[in-house]
Amino acid sequence: MDINKHPGSRHSLLLLTLTGLLILVIFLLSPANADHPEEIELGISEYTQTDQKHAVSTTRQESSSTTDHREIESLKGPFSNGPEVTKACLECHNTAGHQFKKNKHWTWEYKHPKTGQLLGKKHLVNNFCTNARGNEGMCAQCHAGYNLKDDNFDYDNEENMDCLVCHESTGTYYKTPTTSGSPACSIMFDGKDAIDWVKVAQSVQMPGRTNCGKCHFYGGGGDNVKHGDLSSALFKPTKDIDVHMDAQGLDFSCITCHVGEGHEWAGSRYQMTVNDEDGTGKPGMPREVASCASCHSNSPHSITTVLGNKLNNHTRKVACETCHIPEIARGGVATEVEWDWRTMGKLENGEGYKLKEYTQGDGHHRATYKSIKGSFSYAENLQPMYAWFDGTMNYTTIDMKFDPEKGPVDINSFSGAHDDPESRIYPFKRMKTTQPYDKGNNTLVYMELWGDTDSALWGNYDFGESIEAGMKKFKLPYSGEWGFVETLSYWPINHMVAPKEDALDCNECHAKQGRLQDLEGFYMPGTGNSKWLDLIGMLAILGTLAGVLVHAGIRWIATKRRTSQ
């Protein structure tokens, strides 16, 4: 992809003006936030300033495309809605719809090739807002389609596909809930400018960070809430936040690594490639894999130094990410690490509210309590947890029973072992949540969160009714009795790759109480944990020293005796 670094003077002027406006906007908005260490905000809107960054328009790069979409007759409009734009797109791109029909962004469904589990947003329960299923009205703001409201959605209707969310480049495009929620929630989406359909339709290009980031940076209900390594800090990151996306440097978009063809691209968290043995492959060989090795090879370090050779061999046991992403949630945007649903439903004067007691690195205040969701805690510059991982994720799905007595329930768990050549030591963000479950059946539950019904949690604040309705909608068994269970989920870390100077030093792991101290059962030098060898060695050395000292002592005493005689 050719990234034009020398735009004409017209572009420079535009850039200057936009930057000026951006600075002005930031200047006007920031003091209000900086003055108050904590805030109580009435209302339950999710769209505070932190979450609004994605609406800031980006400067358009000069496109390398051979088509200027502004000249295309069918894109001159007029359009009154999204499907009309899609219809126009499909006139020329007449196989795009067919291709996209198989894409997860459209199907929200994924059949795991190894475990056979049926996954995807259409099925899963997570430990953030818990379930998209049944709450499509709200959650489908991040569905790459129009009008996904419930199970009756027509996945064969190509005109319901949303081309713009991924391809428009003005930054002015947005999506709103497809159904109405409780009146208490309606305030959330008021006061937005109408979409200029012609303008956004003509702006289409290959997806940029802004397109992907609009959804992926806000997973779990807010900026960096879910992943820890995907946040709004990546819209315009500096080099130390992400060496590849560095806005002043390489300026990669997401698809530079998540390569693909035919609307299918590399990079799945359900089945990950943790040991890309092909590396860079042969010259010219197409690679549809988002691994580090696909560009950097499996021996990316110097082969002329001792250290380089050692590190090259580490790639057989340690994922690149482990050393090269020393901390997650960098760049001033915190990630959520704990969520407690038990405190949900506290009101002030009968109204929901948010308590913003956490101030993150970039100065924004993050909600530590939301009436509709409960309490949260955050972390920044967080050291990941590490584990052996072979790339396969297993999920606790809605139909699976668990034993709540056996400690926290793994929302997702993974396989991997030190003696498995397919596994690598991998970094994860761990999320800990206390969330409702079916106490009688020992299963996770779907809740009805969003809607204008009496049972929707967001408005009614009643777990029992919300679960009852959420389960009934899909004819799932519910015992009628609910409780709280602690759950854990694990998020593999791949983004925010630091410059090489910031990569982990050997001592970070090869040390007593090093980063990998919880991983056991295999040889790793520097940890000082070979207790038996140390004991035997110590006995041998001290024994010899003692023997020598005793020998010397007797000699000394004997000499003294002889000389005194």
Add this chain to the structure above:
Amino acid sequence: MSEQTNGQMPTTPHTIQVFRLFERIWHWSQAASIFMLVFTGLAIHGTHSLISFGTAVKLHTGVALALLLLWIFATFWLFTTGQWRHYIPTEKNLLKVARFYAFDIFKGVEHPYHKTYRRKHNPLQAITYLLVKIVIFPAIWISGIAYLLISIGQGDFLGFIGIGFIALVHSAAAIAIIVFIIAHLYLLTTGHSFKEHVMPMITGYDEVELTVEEWAFLESNEPDKFKHD
């Protein structure tokens, strides 16, 4: 002073060069290397953290490779010069020497062994050095090379042994070397004086019992072996 200490031939003590220049360089560079390797090895093992792990690995690898090179030269030297014969184990006087260290030393008895031209080590010394040379050192360098091969990704054929066991052998051999060094250094304090033990390894010259034939041979063929004051 003429006595019948070793063998049937009557011998007389002479100060001659027993440790040649190469031998002395070998000894002291080996000593320095082993000190470095023990220090860096303990850091890699995790016993201390006086230097960083990365630095320890770099130093340990570099010094080890240099020492291996030295050992190749030393082995070549031992066999080409015939000096290897000094290490042939012998029972002669072995018990006497052992008895000296165990009992007689406390009674103030003279060391029973005197260096001869053919045996510059006492029998206990010879057998210890031989064990170090053919058991402990090979254990450390074979395991070390195996470890290094695995570290640089060339050790797949060693997979059936596993790096854990290789590291264990390497550490065990290292412990044996430390034990050897402690005893080696302590034994320098026995006999006449510490200095008297160390100086020959610095200057090369020591008092050795020579038979008349040996004296005559050296006098005519290697006159520079004698110390000329």
